[in-house]
Amino acid sequence: MTVRYDAVVIGGGLLGGALSWMLAGEGASVLLLEKDQLNQHASGQNAGSLHFQLEYRMVENGWESARTAAAAMPLHLHAAEAWTRLGDELGESVGVVQRGGFMLAETAEQVAVLERKVGLEQEWGLDVSLLDGDESRRVAPYLSDSVVAAAYCPLEGKAETRIAGPALVRGAVRRGAHVRTHTRVTALERDAGGWRVTARGPEGELHVHATTVMIAAGVWTTEVGEIAGAQLPTIPLALMMSVTAPTAPFIDHLVQHAGTKLSLKQTKEGTVLIGGGWPAALGRRAGAPDLEVRPRLLAESIVGNARAAIGVVPGTARLPVVRSWAGTTTITPDQLPLVGRCRGARDVRGHRGSAFTLGPSFARALCDLAAGRAPQVDLRPYAPDRFGVMA
Ligand SMILES: Cc1cc2nc3c(=O)[nH]c(=O)nc-3n(C[C@H](O)[C@H](O)[C@H](O)COP(=O)(O)OP(=O)(O)OC[C@H]3O[C@@H](n4cnc5c(N)ncnc54)[C@H](O)[C@@H]3O)c2cc1C
Known part of the structure; x- marks a missing residue:
């Protein structure tokens, strides 16, 4: 029937x-x-970042690919408002917190990337501005002295995956x-x-x-x-995440980086979620990706991701990582x-x-x-x- x-x-x-x-x-x-x-x-496996700025993977391959990726900005602007309203419209919380997000620079080269990126995003109508290191630390005292500039978008935040x-x-x-x-x-x-x-x-x-x-x-x-x-056509990408033991609240924002793969945020339980696109190993069968099996964690990614986090948010150094996991997402060509x-x-x-x-x-x-x-x-x-x- x-x-x-x-x-x-x-x-x-x-x-x-x-x-x-x-x-x-x-x-x-x-x-x-x-x-x-x-x-x-x-x-159910992702970092729950609500990021409306261009991500590191969109700026790491040069200006042309950043310009192409920026063509998705109208969807980002719509999403920023949609997430704000979603819990009320749905009648139950989806754990949305939008207290702003930083994309950080630690070198002159990364500052130059941020300057162009912010200009491009502003042309598309995104509320984003460039702060110097001291201005960033006034808003986010948990940031390291190595941060020399940051792009700040007040709409960014997180939801509960x-x-x-x-x-x-x-x-x-x-x-x-x-x-x-x-x-x-x-x-x-x-x-x-x-x-x-x-x-x-x-x-x-x-x-x-x-x-x-x-x-x-x-x-x-x-x-x-x-x-x-x-x-x-979609390209599967196996990515990993880690979560630390809980601690008292000290990170209010979403934190990303202009020169390395990093996303970082503190949950309402006090744990810190660390991700940002570090690779895991896709399962394979007969030489092709096997999407039915969980990707395998890579030790070098766990270490690299933790190092990137500690570099800009030194307070994470004292927090033990209690779990790391991998999931698969896709991008288009x-x-x-x-x-x-x-x-x-x-x-x-x-x-x-x-x-x-x-x-x-x-x-x-x-x-x-x-x-x-x-x-x-x-x-x-x-x-x-x-x-x-x-x-
Ligand atoms: C580690 C990691 C971190 C990430 N971090 C972020 C982040 O911070 N912010 C962000 O925006 N994005 C992030 N992403 C990407 C994000 O998670 C995905 O883009 C998003 O969840 C995709 O949602 P979806 O509903 O399209 O797909 P999915 O959640 O994959 O759901 C698709 C569903 O379709 C089902 N399905 C497939 N084929 C069939 C079929 N033939 N019949 C019936 N059912 C089928 C699958 O079983 C699956 O449950 C991350 C991804 C990963 C892996």
């Missing part, structure tokens, strides 16, 4: 949760399908959405009225007809794109999101490396498209078919 829904959402991470909640809020009948558990993958995704799914269920976990989408076929979706779950094969299919499959986006006949409709189909989707920060913006834009409205943000630079078209 085939069941009918207005929308099938593939993937129960932050993006799938946000999409389901928003679509159900527009009166659509929604089925969320998740092959594992909700929030089990990147959305363990609760944000599940809270969105709960919100979707309150609005009438249906959710099936341990149910993997295995086939997507187009017909005149939309899509025939086949999925395999604990009760066997499920057949669904949906007017719209939303792909929110994270690192499996390319794989799900293939079963839909769409080329959606041009580091811009894939958000929009795949040509020739009512199939809309979105994904890229910072899809936690940008998840609410992706979801809003995709819901607008599904409802036939013009999205608030011009999606043309993020068109999924810029790398290829539907087969």
Whole structure:
């Protein structure tokens, strides 16, 4: 028997949760399908940074790639507001704290990067300013004397990765959405009225007809794109994080660095979360990345990440690291999101490396498209078919 829904959402991470909640809020009948558990993958493993400045990985490869990455700024501006409102709109907290974020410089070369970066971000309308070392330490006394400048964005902060995704799914269920976990989408076929979706779950094969299919499959986006006949190139990246023992509150902000991989923040429990893109080793099978296994931690990354943290926030040196872990995320070849409709189909989707920060913006834009409205943000630079078209 085939069941009918207005929308099938593939993937129960932050993006799938946000999409389901928003679509159900527009009166659509929604089925969320998740092959594992909700929030089990990147959305539940990440650093929870809400970063609206360009990240280190966007400025480390030179000015041209920074300029290209900056084309995602309209989504960042939208996300900054969306996260502020999210808890109230949802009716439960998602742990958002926006007390500002720093990107630090310790050398003249890094100061030059920050100057150009801040100028570019200001052109796009981001509230960001350049402080010297003393000004930075007045706002953030925990910073080391080695900091000679910082780009400061008052909108930046953090959200709780363990609760944000599940809270969105709960919100979707309150609005009438249906959710099936341990149910993997295995086939997507187009017909005149939309899509025939086949999925395999604990009760066997499920057949669904949906007017719209939303792909929110994270690192499996390319794989799900293939079963839909769409080329959606993504590059898997295995990353690691560490968390320290708790201590009294001393870090109010999100801290990043212009010259090395670093993100750092203190949680409400007092632990310090340290990440920023240090690599882990992707699992491999027959020479190809195996996305089903947890990546392996690398000792040199744990040490390098801790050293970067201690260098700019010396107070972290006395805190023992109690746990390190690895997860897998994706970026696209041009580091811009894939958000929009795949040509020739009512199939809309979105994904890229910072899809936690940008998840609410992706979801809003995709819901607008599904409802036939013009999205608030011009999606043309993020068109999924810029790398290829539907087969
Ligand atoms: C260590 C680490 C730190 C990070 N730090 C940050 C950060 O600080 N800030 C930030 O903005 N971003 C960060 N990221 C990136 C961020 O976590 C991801 O971009 C984001 O969580 C992606 O959300 P998603 O919902 O698109 O994907 P996911 O959370 O990966 O969810 C996708 C879901 O789709 C399901 N799925 C896949 N295929 C199928 C199928 N065929 N059928 C059914 N279900 C399927 C998967 O099981 C998965 O649960 C980090 C990532 C990592 C790994």
